[in-house]
Amino acid sequence: MRHARITSGVAAIALTLAAAAARATDIEVLHWWTSGGEARALAELTKKLEASGHRWRDFSVAGGGGDNAMLLLKTRVVSGYPPMAAQIKGPEIREWAEEGLLADIGDVAKAGNWDATLPTVVANAMKYEGRYVAAPVNVHRVNWMWINPEVLKKSGVEPPATWDALISSADSIRKAGFVPIAHGGQPWQDFTLFESVALGVGGADFYRRAFVSLEAATIQSPTMIKALDTFKALRKLIDAGANNREWSAATAMVINGKAAVQFMGDWAKGEFAKAGKQPGRDYLCLPAPGTDKTYTYNIDSFAFFRQRQDDARKAQADLANALMGAEFQENFNLAKGSIPARTNARMDRFDDCAKRSAEDFRATAQSGGLVPSVAHRMAAPEAVQAAMQSAVSSFFNDPGMSSRDAQARLLQAIAQR
Template sequence: MKPAFLTSLTRTAVAAIAVCSCAASFAGEVEVLHWWTAGGEAKAASALKDQLQAKGHSWKDFAVAGGGGDNAMTVLKSRVVSGNAPAAAQIKGPSLQEWAAEGVLANIDDVAKAEQWDKLLPKVVSDVMKYKGNYIAVPVNVHRVNWLWANPEAFKKAGAKLPTNWDEFFVAAEALKKAGVIPVAHGGQNWQDFTTFESVALGLGGTDFYQKALVQLDPAALNGPTMTKVLETFRKVKSYTDKNAPGRDWNLATAMVIKGEAGMQLMGDWAKGEFVAAGKKPGKDFACVAAPGSAKAFTFNVDSFALFKLKNEANVKAQKDLAAAIMSPQFQEVFNLNKGSIPVRLNMDLAKFDDCAKSSAATFVESAKSGALVPSVAHGMAVPAAAAGALQDAVSQFWNDDKMSVASAQSKIAAAAKIK
C-alpha cells in the first residue's frame, strides 16, 4: 500500500528525489531527521553525532520536537515532495515498505553484508528493515512492550504476589483494591488501551493466536471464541483502573506506581526510564515482570532509520558510515542505556545493563529462536497505519463504553481489520 501523501507525486518528481544532491553544501555531510530532543535520547543522538564526526563527516541535525514523530513525518513528507530528502529519517514498521515502494530509499546491502547484519539480527526484525530482499533501513534498538511494572511495597501492603497469568492478576488486583491501592495505573489514550489489549491477547491466546488475529488479521481468529475471552478479560482489567484515567499520559500513570498510589502498570520498557529517573532500583523499588501469561513471548517495538537516495558521493559515504555506526556495539550500548530499551544486536555485552534489560535481552534471543518474537500493533510494527488506527479506535470505543457488548466490540474489531 502506498502512502496517500506520495501517491500523487509524478514520475518526474520521484526521479528528481532519487538523483537530488539534497542541498549538500560540502562533502561528507549527513542530515538526520529524528525526534530525540529531550533527556537521554538527546544524549544518545549526540553520541551518534560524535561517532560520525570522528570519521571526518559533518552532521546536520534535523530534529523535530514531538515524541510520537507525527510532527517529524509532516515535515519529512514536504521535504521529499520538494525533492530535498535528508540522508536518514526516523521511520519504522510497515511505513518503511510504503516509503520504499515510492523508489526514494537507498539500497544499503553493501553495508549490511560487510557488517553481517543478517547474522546480528533476528530474521523477524531484519525482514522489517528490507524491501524486496534489500536493506533500506537500519534498526536502532528494541523495546519490549509486554511488561508489567509493579510497586513491591504496595504488593506487600496488600499481601499479594506478582501475577504470572491473568487469573493471578485479578487476585492481586482485588487484594490491592481492598488495601486502598489503585490496582492498575492506566492512561486513557488509544495507544495505551491497545498496549493493554495486545498484552491480554498475547497472554491468553499465545503467539499463534496473536499472529493470526493481530498481525495477519485473520477473520476466523478475530471472530472466534479466544477473541471473545480476550475482550471479556480486557474489560475486567478496566474495572481495576481509576476514574481519572481518561486522557492521562503514560508517564503520569507510571508515576502513580512509583509513588505507591497504584500497584501495577501494563506498559513497554520505556516506563523503566521513569523509575530510574526517580532514583528507583529494579528488584528493590520496582518489579519488572512479563505481562501475565506472556513470559516466553516478546512483543517488539523497534526504532529505525530509513536511508534516502543521495547523489553526492561523499554524502553517500557519510550515510553508509552512519548506518554502520548505528549498528556498532558502541552506539548500541550508549543509546540503549539512555533509552531504557535493549540493543538490537544479538551478540552484545550487557554488563552495564540492569536486570530488567538483561531479562528482556534473554527473552528477545529465546523468542527469536522459538517464533514467539512478535510485532506490536499498538506501536506501529505489525500492520499498515490505516488498519492499526482503525483497530485502536475500535478497541478504545469498547474500553470507554461499558454498555457496549463484547459481541458488538468483536464485530467492530473484525470490520476495522478490513480497512486498507
C-alpha cells in the same frame, strides 16, 4: 502506503517547509524520542556523529506514539525535502520503499557484515527486496509489567500471574490508597495494553493469526471475545486522571509509589534508570500475565531517504555505521532500556531486566513465541493498524460499546489492507 495516501491532506502546507531543508553537510533525523530516558539515549547518537565532524539537526516530534511524527514526515516528503533519515519501522519500511523513496544502504551493510550480526527477524525487517534500506538500533520487549513491590506489599497482594488475579486484587490495592494500573489514556497506550491482554489470553498462535495473518475467523472467534472482555474489565482499574496522560507520566506513578503496575514496553525502564531506581529492589519487571513464554518485539530503526548530493549520501553512510556500531548500541540501549539489535553485543553492563529480555528473545525465536507488536507498527500495514487501534481505544473508553461491537470493528479493520 500508496502515493495518494502520502500526499492526502498535506500538500497545502508543503511549500511552507521548503525553506527548512537541511544543508547537505548536516544530518537531520526525524524521531519521537522526547522523554527523559529517550533523550539520554539519543544524546549517545548525537555525540557519536558530532565527534566525526557532522552537524546534528534534531527533528523531534512529541506525542502520539509516533503518529504525529509520521504526519510531519509525509509533509516533508511531499515538499521534496525529506530528512536524511527517519524513525520508521515494521511494514511501514516496505511501504515507503515501494514508493521508491528510500536509499539502498546495502554497501554499508555488506561492509559491516550485518547479515551475520543481526537476528534474522531483525535483518528481514530492515530490507526491501533483499536490500537494506534501514538500520536497527535495538529490540524492545513490549509485553512487560512494571511493578512497585512496596505498593503491592502495602496492599497485601502478590505480583499477578493472571489477568483475573490482577482484577481481583484491585480492591485491596485501592483500599491501601493506590491506583491499580498506571495508564495514559491515549489510543496507542490503549492498544499497547490490549495486545498484551490478547497475547496472554490467546497465546502466540492466536495472536499471530489475528494480528499478523489478519485472519477473519480468528478475529471472529470466542477467544477474541474473551480477550476483549478481559481488556474492558481493566478499565475500572485505571484512575480518573488518565485521559491523555503521557506514558512517561504513568511510569512516574509507579516510580513514585502512587500506582501498583504499568503495562508498557521496556523504554519505561529508561525512566526508572533516570530516577536512580534499581530493578529487583525498587521495581520489578515481569512479563504481562499469561505471556511469560512469549515476546512481543518492537524494533527501533531508521530508514534512509534518497539524497541528491554525494556529501549527503556519505553522511548517510556514516549515520548507518554509527547506528550499528557495537559501542554505540551498548551505550544507547543502556540508556534507552532496550537491548542491542546485534547478536554479538556484550550484556555484562546491562541489568537483570535487559538480560532476561535478551534470553527470552532468543528462546522465543526458537519456540515460536516471538511475535511482532501490532500496537507499535511491527505487524500489520499502516491502515489496518490505525483502524484496529481506533477500534480498541474506542471500545476501552466507551462504556456502551460491547465486545461484539469491538469485534465487528476489528473485522472491518482487516479489510483496510
